[in-house]
Amino acid sequence: MPVDRLLPSTEAADLIALTRDIARDELAPAAAGAEQRADFPRKAFRLLGSSGLLGLPYAEEHGGGGQPYEVYLQVLEELSSAWMTVGVGLSVHTMSCYPLARYGTDAQRERWLPEMLGGELLGGYALSEAHAGSDAAALSTRAERDGDDYTVTGTKTWITHGGVADYYALMARTSDEGPRGITCLLVDGRTEGLSAAPPEHKMGLTGSPTTELRFEGARVPAERRIGAEGQGLAIALDALDSGRLGIAACAVGLAQAALDLAVDYAGQRQQFGKPIIDFQGVEFLLADMAAAVHSARSAYLDGARRRDAGKPFGMQSSMAKLLATDAAMRVTTDAVQVLGGAGYTTDFAAERYMREAKVLQIFEGTNQIQRMLIARHLADA
The missing domain is CATH 2.40.110.10 (Butyryl-CoA Dehydrogenase, subunit A, domain 2)
Structure with a gap:
């Protein structure tokens, strides 16, 4: 079911509605087949560009959307819940724009950034x-x-x-x-x-x-x-702080999709004369999954709001990446368990979600590295 979001503006609500339409009508129907064939969805990125979703957190003067990171990340979550490859791809693209947008000269930004944000370039x-x-x-x-x-x-x-x-x-x-x-x-x-x-x-x-x-x-x-x-390493590490929030949002989107699938299946699957969602062993599992998704979403939104307010957010970024990606691994694994044997087949998306979740704990800095970074922030406090 759609996530009930607290959004900062009517424009943000419209962006989420547009994103949900694209995710439902264009991305979700194509995801399973394209992943099975290993097809790269370049057409999907062009669609995001023409819809104004490819440069949301960057300045409007350069072709961006001028949106706060809080809004961009929730758009990213919605896309990831439909097709993880597209969500991760948008996160990587956004991070690839960051060095130019943040550290480039005015002349460099005017020359290259509009094309990078407009949808034709990836x-x-x-x-x-x-x-x-x-x-x-x-x-x-x-x-x-x-x-x-x-x-x-x-x-x-x-x-x-x-x-x-x-x-x-x-x-x-x-x-x-x-x-x-x-x-x-x-x-x-x-x-x-x-x-x-x-x-x-x-x-x-x-x-x-x-x-x-x-x-x-x-x-x-x-x-x-x-x-x-x-200056390159400082630029790279600065970009990664924001990029980790992107991966956290992708992880939450994937976990939400797995949770929705598990709840729907448990409500329909009958055993011993009643839906399996009525059995305590299943309902407690689903409750833990829902709590993990909600907590992870709260973590990345906290980091985003700090970023938007101009406050330090490096530790919160690492925490969000750690919590959200661990949650995605756990929730997708539990979704397979709720579906039982069906979850182990390619007839349902649960097994794909579980396979996709694993890499989230690895890239943009492994979760072991995130723990080290969090500890360093604590030591320096």
Whole structure:
């Protein structure tokens, strides 16, 4: 059933209504088949762009929606409840826009941001490497200054939208000064010397390509550097704070879909002459699932409202990501249990939800990393 939301404006309510229409009519009917075929839903992202949903938290002057993060995240949740690949893709795209929107010059924003927010271009975020996942400061992909260009050499891994993105927010090493030697570049996806490996074979989110990106002497114009040389890691970590709230919202959307499926099935499935939802063992399980979803939603909304108010939200972002993704794993697993044998078949979406939930505990910083970050915030308080 639709989530009863407390929204800050009538415009926000209209956006949620539009999103629900798109999710119900366009995304949900296509999700299962596309995931089974591993089809990337580029058409869906163009639809989001033409509907004004691809740049919601960014300034209207650059083609964004000018909406608070609180509203954007609830739109993201609604999309994720219908099709997780689309929700995660929007979250990644939003994060790929962040370095330019926050740290770019006025001229850079005017030149590139409108297309990035308008729906025709889709972004990727190129930070992780094989030996620099959680330890982002250890990355080794290099960008050497050569006249008016940077020459980029190295390999990025686990890149969402790898090979299909139109641009990448790339973090590359420009000096050997450790964390202070990393620089952010906005790389055109058509750059010569840039290629993508075949997509990884994953247990879930098969509609979303995840690949290695290979840079072999790729020349990137220096005018595409975002911020100063050496500022890249700070930009990356700043973007991740907001991105983790996005993943938390995606996780809540997935968990809500699993809960709705479980409640509907339990209300219809008869055993011993009555619906199984009337048995205490099932109703208590459903109650715990509902409480987990509600608590996780409250956590990401708290982080979003702090962000919107200009207050520090890094710890709340890590908490929301940790709580929401753990909740999604637990709720989707319990949904399979409520459906019993039926939940273990592909006739129902429960098994897909369970497979999709697992990666949420891993990307945008594993949940073990989130615990470490939360503890550091506590120690510094």
